[in-house]
Amino acid sequence: MSKVQAFYHKHRTILLLAVFAALCVLPFVVTKALFVRYACNILLFATLAGSLNAINGYSGQMCLGQAGFFAIGAYVCAIFSTRFGVNFWLLLPISGVFAAMVGLLVALPTLKLQGIYLSIVTLGASEIIRIIAQTWEPVTGGALGIKNIPYPWLFGLDTFRPKYYYFIFLLIGVLFLLVTNRVLKSRVGRAWISIREDQIAAKSLGVQTSFYKSLNFMYGAFWAGVVGCAYAPFVNYIEASQFSTDTGFNVLAMIVIGGQGTLLGPILGSMIVTVLTESLRFLDNWRYVIYAVIIIMMMWLRPQGIAGASHSVLAGGKIKRKPVRREGARSHG
Amino acid sequence: MAEQTLTRVPLLEAQGICKYFGGLKAVDHVDMTICQGDIFGIIGPNGAGKTTFFNICTGIFTPTQGRIFFCGEDITAMSPEAVAQKRIARTFQNLQLFKFMTVLENVKIGCHIKTKSNMFDAILHTPTFKRDEAFTTEKSLEILKRIGLFDFRDTLAGNLSYGMQRKVEIARALALDPKILLLDEPAAGMNPLETKALMEFIQALNADGYTIAVIEHDMKFVMNSCNRILVLNFGQKILEGTPAEVKTNPEVQSAYFGKGMVAGEAIR
Numbered sequence: 001m002s003k004v005q006a007f008y009h010k011h012r013t014i015l016l017l018a019v020f021a022a023l024c025v026l027p028f029v030v031t032k033a034l035f036v037r038y039a040c041n042i043l044l045f046a047t048l049a050g051s052l053n054a055i056n057g058y059s060g061q062m063c064l065g066q067a068g069f070f071a072i073g074a075y076v077c078a079i080f081s082t083r084f085g086v087n088f089w090l091l092l093p094i095s096g097v098f099a100a101m102v103g104l105l106v107a108l109p110t111l112k113l114q115g116i117y118l119s120i121v122t123l124g125a126s127e128i129i130r131i132i133a134q135t136w137e138p139v140t141g142g143a144l145g146i147k148n149i150p151y152p153w154l155f156g157l158d159t160f161r162p163k164y165y166y167f168i169f170l171l172i173g174v175l176f177l178l179v180t181n182r183v184l185k186s187r188v189g190r191a192w193i194s195i196r197e198d199q200i201a202a203k204s205l206g207v208q209t210s211f212y213k214s215l216n217f218m219y220g221a222f223w224a225g226v227v228g229c230a231y232a233p234f235v236n237y238i239e240a241s242q243f244s245t246d247t248g249f250n251v252l253a254m255i256v257i258g259g260q261g262t263l264l265g266p267i268l269g270s271m272i273v274t275v276l277t278e279s280l281r282f283l284d285n286w287r288y289v290i291y292a293v294i295i296i297m298m299m300w301l302r303p304q305g306i307a308g309a310s311h312s313v314l315a316g317g318k319i320k321r322k323p324v325r326r327e328g329a330r331s332h333g
Numbered sequence: 334m335a336e337q338t339l340t341r342v343p344l345l346e347a348q349g350i351c352k353y354f355g356g357l358k359a360v361d362h363v364d365m366t367i368c369q370g371d372i373f374g375i376i377g378p379n380g381a382g383k384t385t386f387f388n389i390c391t392g393i394f395t396p397t398q399g400r401i402f403f404c405g406e407d408i409t410a411m412s413p414e415a416v417a418q419k420r421i422a423r424t425f426q427n428l429q430l431f432k433f434m435t436v437l438e439n440v441k442i443g444c445h446i447k448t449k450s451n452m453f454d455a456i457l458h459t460p461t462f463k464r465d466e467a468f469t470t471e472k473s474l475e476i477l478k479r480i481g482l483f484d485f486r487d488t489l490a491g492n493l494s495y496g497m498q499r500k501v502e503i504a505r506a507l508a509l510d511p512k513i514l515l516l517d518e519p520a521a522g523m524n525p526l527e528t529k530a531l532m533e534f535i536q537a538l539n540a541d542g543y544t545i546a547v548i549e550h551d552m553k554f555v556m557n558s559c560n561r562i563l564v565l566n567f568g569q570k571i572l573e574g575t576p577a578e579v580k581t582n583p584e585v586q587s588a589y590f591g592k593g594m595v596a597g598e599a600i601r
C-alpha cells in the first residue's frame with residue numbers, strides 16, 4: 001500500500017501530467033457524443049463536489065447548501081450574458097464573487113452554530129435561493145427560466161458541442177485543484193484544518209476561527225459559483241428546479257462516497273455517482289434507493305470515504321490506535 | 334530554584350476570581366500572582382478547579398466574578414484568540430492535538446500569529462508567502478529539534494505515544510513565543526523516565542527566560558521544580574507560597590495529603 005504512495009510521491013509531476021494529457025485527448029478518442037457529455041458532467045460535478053469538500057472536508061463545517069451557491073453562479077451568468085451580453089470569461093469570476101458574497105451572508109449569522117444546526121441553516125439558505133429564483137420573474141424568468149444562454153468563446157471552437165465545452169470544464173477543474181492545493185498548503189489552509197481538528201486548540205493558538213470559517217465558506221461558495229457559471233451555457237437553459245436540494249445532496253453524496261479532506265475524494269465521488277446515475281437510469285427513481293444503500297454501506301465500512309483524509313493511504317497515512325481519553329487525573333500521592 | 338525575592342515583576346495576576354457552574358463553585362475567590370521568571374505550580378485534589386482556573390486565564394471561560402491582568406492589562410473579557418495574541422500559551426489536560434495533521438504542521442499552527450500571509454499570497458506565492466513559509470518551517474523545526482521530536486516531524490500527531498503527544502502540545506505552545514506558558518498536567522500519562530526528562534526540559538526552558546505555570550499531580554516534580562505554589566481545594570485557595578511553606582502548612586496537609594498520609598512521604 002505504501003509502495004503505491006511512495007511511487008506516487010516520487011513521480012508525482014510526471015503522473016499528474018500524464019493524467020492531464022490523457023484527459024486532454026479523451027474527447028477525441030471517445031467519439032460517442034453521449035459519453036463526452038458524461039465526461040463533462042463528471043468534470044463539472046468533480047469541481048462542484050470539490051468546492052463543497054473545501055468547506056466540509058477542510059474546516060469541518062457541515063454545509064448542505066452547495067446547490068444554492070451553484071444556482072447563484074448559474075443565474076448570474078445567465079442574466080448578465082443574455083441581457084447585457086457580458087463575456088463568459090469575465091462572468092466566471094463575477095459569478096464566483098456573487099456566490100461568495102451570498103456565502104458570507106449565510107456564514108456570518110451562523111458562526112456560532114455547529115454541526116447539525118449549521119447544516120440546517122445552509123440547507124434553508126439553499127432552498128430560499130431556489131425559491132427566489134422561481135418567483136422573481138422579471139429577473140430570473142420565474143418558472144420559465146432563462147433560455148438561449150450564449151455559448152462561450154473558446155478559440156473559435158464550436159462550444160455548443162460537448163466535445164469542445166469539455167475543455168472549459170477541464171480548465172476550471174484544473175484551475176480549482178491548483179489554486180486549492182496552494183491555499184491548503186499555506187497558513188490559511190492550516191488554519192482551516194486546525195479548526196476542523198480542534199476548534200478550542202486553534203483559538204488558543206491565536207487562530208481567529210470566526211474569520212477563517214467565514215473565509216472558508218466564501219471560498220467554497222466562490223468555486224460553486226464559478227462552476228454554476230460554466231454550467232449555465234452548457235445546458236443552454238436554466239430554471240429553478242435544476243437547483244433543488246436533490247442536487248445539493250447529490251454533491252454531498254459524492255464527497256461522502258469519494259472521501260472528504262482530500263483533493264482526490266470528490267473526483268472519485270463524482271465519477272462513481274455520475275457513472276451510477278447513468279448506468280442505473282433504467283431503474284428510474286429506484287436508483288436513489290441504491291444510492292441510499294451505498295451511502296449507508298460507506299458509513300459502515302469506510303466512514304471517511306474512499307479517499308477520505310482520516311484513515312486513507314491516499315491521504316498520507318492513518319492513525320492506528322485511538323489514544324484513550326483520560327478524563328480524570330491520577331490520584332494524588 | 335533559588336529564591337529571588339529581590340525584584341519580582343508581576344506577569345499574570347488573578348484578583349478574586351470566581352467561576353460558578355450553577356450551584357457548583359468550581360473556583361471561588363482565588364487571587365494569584367505569577368511573576369516574571371517563575372515556575373509556578375498549581376496543585377490540588379481532583380476537581381479542585383485547577384483546569385477551570387486555567388480556562389479563565391486563557392479566555393475560554395469568563396469568570397463569574399473577578400479580574401485577570403496580564404502585564405498590567407485587563408484580559409478578563411478577552412477571547413482565547415486575543416489572549417493568545419498577548420503571548421499567553423497553554424496546553425490541555427485532555428490532549429487537544431490536531432490529530433490528523435503531522436507533528437510539524439501542528440507546530441506550524443503555533444506560528445500563525447507571527448505570520449500574516451493571506452489567501453492571495455498563497456495562491457500567487459508572493460514574497461510575503463515565501464518569507465512566512467520559510468520562517469514558519471525553520472522556527473517549527475528548531476522547536477521540534479529542541480524538544481526531541483524532530484525525527485517524528487512527518488508523523489501524524491494522533492499516531493504518537495501519549496507522552497510524545499504531550500510534547501507536541503508543548504512544542505505547539507512554544508511556537509507562540511509565549512511570555513507565559515500554562516501547562517495543564519504535562520506529565521500525565523508519561524512514564525517516570527519521560528517525566529524526569531520533561532521536568533528537566535521545563536527547567537531548561539525556565540532558565541532560558543520562559544515564565545511557566547504548571548498544574549501537576551506529581552509532587553516530586555512540583556516540589557523540586559517550582560519556586561512558588563498555589564494550592565486549591567474545592568475551588569478555594571488554601572495557600573500561595575514557596576515549596577517549603579506548602580510542605581509545612583497543616584491545612585495543606587489535611588486537605589491535599591489527607592487520609593493519614595504525611596506530606597514528607599509524598600514529597601520525598
Ligand SMILES: Nc1ncnc2c1ncn2[C@@H]1O[C@H](COP(=O)(O)OP(=O)(O)OP(=O)(O)O)[C@@H](O)[C@H]1O
Pocket residue numbers: 327328329354357359377378379380381382383384385386426
Ligand atoms: N464546563 C463545566 N460545566 C460544569 N461543571 C464544570 C465544568 N468544568 C468543570 N466543572 C466542574 O468544576 C469542578 C472543577 O473542575 P476542574 O476540571 O477545574 O478540576 P481540576 O482541578 O482540574 O481537576 P483534575 O485534577 O481532575 O483535573 C469539577 O467539579 C468539575 O466537575
Ligand SMILES: [Mg+2]
Pocket residue numbers: 383384385426
Ligand atoms: Mg484539571
